[in-house]
Each structure stands twice: as C-alpha cells, then as structure tokens.
Amino acid sequence: MATKCGFNQAAWNPRCHVVLHASSTTYEATVGAAGRTTFASALVKRTHGGIASRQIDVRSDVDDFLTAALPHELCHVLLADYSPELPLWCDEGLALQFDSIxxxxxxxxxxxxxxxxxxxxxxxxxxxxxxxxxAEDWPAFYGQSASVVRCLLQLGGPEKLLQFAELQQSRGVDAALRELYGLRNAGHLAESWHDSLRGSSATPLQLAFSPPISPQAELEPGSFFDLAKAR
Structure with a gap:
C-alpha cells in the first residue's frame, strides 16, 4: 500500500493495533459520536520524538469489513507516518482510492x-x-478530493502527488504546480481536472484491492490482515 502511495515504509515501532469490534456499541464507545456513521476509524498519537501509538478500530459486524473500511484507515495511518501535515484533500483523497470501486x-x-x-x-x-x-458539505468535499487526487495521479503518479501536497504548503499552490506539473496555476489545473470529468467512464483508478482471504477464512501469517497488524 505504501508503494502504491508513492513512498517506502519502514517497519513501525510501535506497531499499529487493529481492534475488531463485535458490535456498533463497543465501536461507538471507543471512537465517539463519529462511530454512528462510520465502520472504521484510525487514531495516530504523536510525541515530540515521533509517533507514540497507532490504532485502527473496525466494526466486524458489517459485510466485507476487511475491504470496506480497513484499507482506507490503514492509508491514513501510513500517510500520518509519511508526513504529519499533509493537506486534507490529499490525506482523504488518497485514502479514498483504497475504498471499493x-x-x-x-x-x-x-x-x-x-x-x-x-x-x-x-x-x-x-x-x-x-x-x-x-457536515452538509462532506459529500462534496470527499467526492471532490477523491476526483482531484485521481486527476493528479493521472498527470504524474503518486510520488509527484505527495511532493506537490508538501510543496504547496511552503511555496504556494501555483508555484508548486508550475515546478512539478508544468501547469500555470490552480486555474490551469482546474481545466485539466474538469477535462478528466468529461470522459465516458467514471471508473476510478484501480488502486483498490482485495485481500487474499475472506472475512470468514482463517487468518494466516502473511495475509493482508496479518500485515496490517504487524505494520
């Protein structure tokens, strides 16, 4: 997953704890009010020396919980390790690429x-x-973030996407676009983005993937879920 996001990931210390909740009751008690509308939630706690803890809480009483929500939240944990201050559009937009099609x-x-x-x-x-x-603008925000990330992935791939997300914060959006993509400014990117929406198919990039096991299967060492816990 880190490779698909455009960077190399070292082993995590501390490891990421993945907590499976048998019901919405224990899940909501852990993650708070947001648990009423979500199936999984990630929390990364930082200290001055780095990351103190990583945890993903997942409701296991929903269908396909391994593919419906866990990859999305795992991406958030990965990105938090890559950079503590990625812009919201990039953090959410890239994680959305790991949702089901x-x-x-x-x-x-x-x-x-x-x-x-x-x-x-x-x-x-x-x-x-x-x-x-x-909250009433969440559908627009998430849909737009996912679409803009797909557009930038098509223009330059994941490594350049992350470079742009970081550079725009220090150099500004227009300067980062000129340096990395050869685009004049945000308006020029908007033109490219709107062009990408005019295609005959709205099928997202094939970044989403399925684990090699079903939720009912026995978890074997080396499986996706085992790696999620270990990393």
Missing amino acids: EKQQLHDRDLRSSLLSGRALPLESLLTLRQYPA
Whole structure:
C-alpha cells in the first residue's frame, strides 16, 4: 500500500493495533459520536520524538469489513507516518482510492451532484483547506478530493502527488504546480481536472484491492490482515 502511495515504509515501532469490534456499541464507545456513521476509524498519537501509538478500530459486524473500511484507515495511518501535515484533500483523497470501486463511484456521484448544485469548492480553496467543512458539505468535499487526487495521479503518479501536497504548503499552490506539473496555476489545473470529468467512464483508478482471504477464512501469517497488524 505504501508503494502504491508513492513512498517506502519502514517497519513501525510501535506497531499499529487493529481492534475488531463485535458490535456498533463497543465501536461507538471507543471512537465517539463519529462511530454512528462510520465502520472504521484510525487514531495516530504523536510525541515530540515521533509517533507514540497507532490504532485502527473496525466494526466486524458489517459485510466485507476487511475491504470496506480497513484499507482506507490503514492509508491514513501510513500517510500520518509519511508526513504529519499533509493537506486534507490529499490525506482523504488518497485514502479514498483504497475504498471499493462501488464506494468510489458513489463519491463520484456526490461530486457530480455538488458541481450541478454549486456546492463544490473552488479548486484553490479545496487545496488550501485546513479544517473539515460543515457536515452538509462532506459529500462534496470527499467526492471532490477523491476526483482531484485521481486527476493528479493521472498527470504524474503518486510520488509527484505527495511532493506537490508538501510543496504547496511552503511555496504556494501555483508555484508548486508550475515546478512539478508544468501547469500555470490552480486555474490551469482546474481545466485539466474538469477535462478528466468529461470522459465516458467514471471508473476510478484501480488502486483498490482485495485481500487474499475472506472475512470468514482463517487468518494466516502473511495475509493482508496479518500485515496490517504487524505494520
């Protein structure tokens, strides 16, 4: 997964604890009110010397819990290790690429609806967003973030995507776009992004993957879930 995100990941110390909850009751008690609308949640705690703990809580009482939510949250943990201050659009947009294709297509539907209704953010505003928007704007934010990340992946791949996400914070969006993508400014990127939406297919990039086991299968060493716990 780290390789697909564009970087090499060293072994984690401390390891990431993956907690499976048998019901929504224990899950919500652990993660709080957000647990009412989610199936998994990641929490990374930092100290001055680095990362103190990593934990992913997952509801195991839903279908396909290994593929429906765990990869998304694991991506958040990976990105937190890569950089403590990735922009929101990149952190969420890249994690969304690991959702199931069906779920990604629902985000694409939300995006197109928000563009028609005018709720989508101007692209430069999305790229510089520092706080999550109001709940009613989440569908637009998530759909737009996923789509912009797909566009940038098509333009230059994952390594350049992460370079841009970091460089834009120190040099500004326009300067980072010129240096890394040869685009004039955010408006030029917006043109490329809108062009990418005009294609005949809305199928996202094939970054999502299935583990080599089913949720009912016995967990063997080396399986995806075993690696998630170990790394």
